[in-house]
Amino acid sequence: MKKATLLDIAKAVNVSKTTVSLVLNNKNINVSEKTRKEILDTAKKLNYIPNSLARGLSTKKTNTIGFIVPDIENPYFSEMAKAIEVEAEKLGYSMILCNTLNSVEKEEKNARLLMSKLVDGVIICPIGEKSNSINMLKINDVPFVVLDRKIIGEKIINGVFCDNKYGIKLGIDYLIKNNKKSIGFIGGKREGREVDPRLTYFCEVANQYGILKKEIIFEEEISLIGGIMGTEKILKTENKVDAIFYSSDIMAIGGIKSLMRKDISIPKDISILGYDNIGICSYIEPELTTIGQPIYEMGKESLNLLIDIINSNASNGKEIILKPYIVERQTVK
Amino acid sequence: MKKATLLDIAKAVNVSKTTVSLVLNNKNINVSEKTRKEILDTAKKLNYIPNSLARGLSTKKTNTIGFIVPDIENPYFSEMAKAIEVEAEKLGYSMILCNTLNSVEKEEKNARLLMSKLVDGVIICPIGEKSNSINMLKINDVPFVVLDRKIIGEKIINGVFCDNKYGIKLGIDYLIKNNKKSIGFIGGKREGREVDPRLTYFCEVANQYGILKKEIIFEEEISLIGGIMGTEKILKTENKVDAIFYSSDIMAIGGIKSLMRKDISIPKDISILGYDNIGICSYIEPELTTIGQPIYEMGKESLNLLIDIINSNASNGKEIILKPYIVERQTVK
Numbered sequence: 227m228k229k230a231t232l233l234d235i236a237k238a239v240n241v242s243k244t245t246v247s248l249v250l251n252n253k254n255i256n257v258s259e260k261t262r263k264e265i266l267d268t269a270k271k272l273n274y275i276p277n278s279l280a281r282g283l284s285t286k287k288t289n290t291i292g293f294i295v296p297d298i299e300n301p302y303f304s305e306m307a308k309a310i311e312v313e314a315e316k317l318g319y320s321m322i323l324c325n326t327l328n329s330v331e332k333e334e335k336n337a338r339l340l341m342s343k344l345v346d347g348v349i350i351c352p353i354g355e356k357s358n359s360i361n362m363l364k365i366n367d368v369p370f371v372v373l374d375r376k377i378i379g380e381k382i383i384n385g386v387f388c389d390n391k392y393g394i395k396l397g398i399d400y401l402i403k404n405n406k407k408s409i410g411f412i413g414g415k416r417e418g419r420e421v422d423p424r425l426t427y428f429c430e431v432a433n434q435y436g437i438l439k440k441e442i443i444f445e446e447e448i449s450l451i452g453g454i455m456g457t458e459k460i461l462k463t464e465n466k467v468d469a470i471f472y473s474s475d476i477m478a479i480g481g482i483k484s485l486m487r488k489d490i491s492i493p494k495d496i497s498i499l500g501y502d503n504i505g506i507c508s509y510i511e512p513e514l515t516t517i518g519q520p521i522y523e524m525g526k527e528s529l530n531l532l533i534d535i536i537n538s539n540a541s542n543g544k545e546i547i548l549k550p551y552i553v554e555r556q557t558v559k
Numbered sequence: 560m561k562k563a564t565l566l567d568i569a570k571a572v573n574v575s576k577t578t579v580s581l582v583l584n585n586k587n588i589n590v591s592e593k594t595r596k597e598i599l600d601t602a603k604k605l606n607y608i609p610n611s612l613a614r615g616l617s618t619k620k621t622n623t624i625g626f627i628v629p630d631i632e633n634p635y636f637s638e639m640a641k642a643i644e645v646e647a648e649k650l651g652y653s654m655i656l657c658n659t660l661n662s663v664e665k666e667e668k669n670a671r672l673l674m675s676k677l678v679d680g681v682i683i684c685p686i687g688e689k690s691n692s693i694n695m696l697k698i699n700d701v702p703f704v705v706l707d708r709k710i711i712g713e714k715i716i717n718g719v720f721c722d723n724k725y726g727i728k729l730g731i732d733y734l735i736k737n738n739k740k741s742i743g744f745i746g747g748k749r750e751g752r753e754v755d756p757r758l759t760y761f762c763e764v765a766n767q768y769g770i771l772k773k774e775i776i777f778e779e780e781i782s783l784i785g786g787i788m789g790t791e792k793i794l795k796t797e798n799k800v801d802a803i804f805y806s807s808d809i810m811a812i813g814g815i816k817s818l819m820r821k822d823i824s825i826p827k828d829i830s831i832l833g834y835d836n837i838g839i840c841s842y843i844e845p846e847l848t849t850i851g852q853p854i855y856e857m858g859k860e861s862l863n864l865l866i867d868i869i870n871s872n873a874s875n876g877k878e879i880i881l882k883p884y885i886v887e888r889q890t891v892k
Contacts, residue, residue: 273695290672298631298656299641299838308632311658315665320672323631323656325644332648339623339653450842479842486844505632509783509812510843511819 230272238268250274290320291532292340294333294350294359298325301504302521303351306373309525310349317533319346330357337362347532352377369535373528384535386528386546393517393550394427397471397499398435400552404559406468406497410442412456412481413473421445424473424501441465446477453480461488469497469558475504475516482510482557493559503553512556520548563605571601583607623653624865625673627666627683627692631658634837635854636684639706642858643682650866652679663690670695680865685710702868706861717868719861719879726850726883727760730804730832731768733885737892739801739830743775745789745814746806754778757806757834774798779810786813794821802830802891808837808849815843815890831890845889853881 232250236243241261248255249265257265268274293310295303307323314321322345324336330353337359340348347369350359360380363370372385401409409432413425425445432438442460446452453472457480460467472478478500485492492498492512500507500516507514527546534540565583569576574594581588582598590598601607626643628636640656647654655678657669663686670692673681680702683692693713696703705718734742742765746758758778765771775793779785786805790813793800805811811833818825825831825845833840836851860879 273691273698297641298644299634299637301632301634301637304632304634304637308630308658308660311631311660315660320657320668322672323658324653325641325656327641327644327648335653339655343623343655483842483844506839506842509816509839511816 230269230274232274234272235265235268235274238272239264241265288344288346289318290322290343290345291529292336292343292345292348293321293323294326294336294340294348294352295323296326296328296333296351296353298323301506302502302519305505305521306351306525309522310529313526313529317529319529319533326353328353333357333359334362341366341368347371347536349373349528349532351375369532371528371532371535373524381543384531384540384542384544386524386531386548388519388524388548388550390424390550391427391431393501393519394424395431396550396552397501397517398428398431401469401471401497401499401558402435402437404469404497406558407437408439408442408466408468409437410439410460410465410467410470411444411473412453412460412470412477413443413445414448414477415445415452416448422473428471439465442467448474448476450476450480450483453477454484455480457481457484467496469499471499471501473501475500475502475507475514478514478516478557479506479510482512482514493557497559498557500557507553507555515555515558516553517550518553519550523548563602563607565607567605568598568601568607571605572597574598621677621679622651623655623678624862625669625678625681626654626656627659627669627673627681628656629659629661629666629684629686631656634839635835635852638838638854639684639858642855643862646859646862650862652862652866659686661686666690666692667695674699674701680704680869682706682861682865684708702865704861704865704868706857714876717864717875717877719857719864719881721852721857721881721883723757723883724760724764726834726852727757728764729883729885730834730850731761731764731770734802734804734830734832734891735768735770737802737830739891740770741772741775741799741801742770743772743793743798743800743803744777744806745786745793745803745810746776746778747781747810748778748785749781755806761804772798775800781807781810783809783813783816786810787817788813790814790817800829802832804832804834806834808833808835808840808847811847811849811890812839812843815845815847826890826892830892833890836886840886840888848888848891849886850883851886852883856881 232243232246236246246265249262250269293307298304311321326333326336333353334357348363349371351374372383411428413422429438441463442465444456444459446456470481472481478498481498485496490496500514503516503518507516565576565579569579579598582595583602626640631637644654659666659669666686667690681696682704684707705716744761746755774796775798777789777792779789803814805814811831814831818829823829833847833849836849840847840849
């Protein structure tokens with residue numbers, strides 16, 4: 227069976243090819259609701275596939291946006307992707323997703339790919355190192371929004387971010403309220419990049435409160451193993467520890483494993499606080515108390531901002547900063 | 560800054576536009592390595608973006624494949640997506656991902672979208688209900704591979720699947736070897752679809768072994784909550800239960816939560832066996848013993864099969880059936 231054309235639909239419904247084209251492209255045209263419906267039904271029945279490029283050239287729109295993430299296996303990003311997808315759907319947009327596998331080279335390749343597929347705009351969670359991707363999007367006039375991570379050295383850019391400093395202070399205040407004074411912190415080590423800003427903020431705030439203990443602050447790989455290793459380093463010091471605050475949930479979950487294996491009771495002996503509020507927090511037992519990032523909101527806001535830019539309703543350099551919040555579960559008491 | 564054209568590159572390198580085009584499209588042309596390199600470097604420097612459709616029309620290839628999944632938030636699918644991406648990269652292909660949010664309508668829309676973006680082929684994890692997507696791919700001659708789930712009523716199709724019957728037998732044999740005789744089973748309920756085949760196989764094999772106890776077999780939603788509910792139903796029966804086998808890890812993790820909250824020791828009092836081997840199995844404590852699906856292999860095999868079809872090296876109706884295996888951790892003893 228060969229591909230259905232506009233002409234096939236026109237013949238089947240007994241109208242002109244132009245009428246079919248105008249109806250399928252949702253243009254103003256004076257046809258009865260019955261004919262309109264017949265054309266749409268026939269196009270569906272014949273599996274008519276519009277050529278998005280041809281359509282793109284005439285309407286300048288593809289109603290598709292691209293989303294570039296560093297690692298789709300990381301639940302933080304897959305939850306965000308779902309939020310963007312669901313919200314895009316509501317506005318009549320489709321989303322296609324590209325994974326950079328944390329490589330600058332692949333990030334550039336993905337930006338190129340999305341542009342050549344003529345998406346209307348791109349949401350990008352950058353790897354964070356300086357890359358050519360943002361530059362390419364800029365000079366090609368592709369509307370884009372940066373999500374979650376800032377890019378070192380880039381200033382006036384549209385973006386949606388979360389207030390990390392506020393989140394860290396929230397966590398420390400919450401632990402102090404629960405009578406924790408000796409608080410360990412495990413930051414995330416990022417190869418070739420600046421120090422984890424959450425770790426920097428922790429030291430800053432803890433210092434202001436006069437509870438900073440440098441001996442129980444470590445930096446580890448952002449993974450289960452990283453969390454286990456950091457926790458073991460803290461336990462090996464001579465310090466009595468009331469609580470450990472982790473820069474990401476995935477490390478906190480490693481920490482819980484490591485304490486449970488040593489028969490240290492959570493939260494009776496040591497309280498545990500995570501960061502991000504990924505779905506797994508409530509899978510484990512005890513369930514993880516954490517600083518929640520509004521993951522769904524971040525996806526939704528970035529999509530709305532992008533659509534505003536596409537429709538030229540947003541000025542350049544708009545930054546939306548969202549506030550994190552405490553998610554009380556079972557690991558702090 | 561305006562978009563760079565072939566002419567801009569030609570002027571910068573001082574060669575003809577045709578030479579630039581031939582070099583960029585990797586065609587046979589008699590130019591020095593120095594000039595070739597100069598052209599490629601200039602294209603990169605000027606951020607030249609090839610129009611993939613124009614290129615597609617001449618070479619009939621876009622070197623892009625599409626992957627359609629029901630729910631990217633489900634780690635089973637995001638792990639598979641990563642495998643396909645990594646393997647595609649090795650063969651010089653990019654992958655774009657579309658999410659169907661478990662809706663037949665959106666699955667069709669995604670198939671349409673990918674075809675209109677002119678991908679070379681599609682890997683699809685179908686929702687399972689009969690949908691128009693497969694039909695559309697067929698009549699438009701788009702190479703495709705079905706991954707993971709069979710479609711009811713569809714026969715001669717290229718696909719990569721896992722041997723569920725073998726996996727269920729493996730699980731029962733393993734539990735029996737560990738002296739479990741009274742084994743509960745929780746299958747996954749799928750709205751509007753056939754009974755979970757793993758549940759059917761469980762009954763079949765348990766019956767052959769003479770250990771089938773219908774009172775401790777339930778069907779629940781495939782989620783954490785489903786696992787908790789099914790486990791509570793089993794505990795409420797009068798039966799002494801040695802082990803519970805769950806049709807998916809996510810339900811087994813719910814089961815573990817429910818037993819821990821009742822201070823039932825795992826595996827001392829009741830052993831737990833999952834199915835799938837998603838990443839979270841080793842995040843929880845005790846770590847989940849499970850039937851491993853070769854998730855990475857499934858992604859890799861489907862990609863290789865698709866590329867073979869694209870290059871016309873595969874006959875139609877090729878089914879690759881992979882074998883699951885036991886992953887021994889801490890919940891069966």
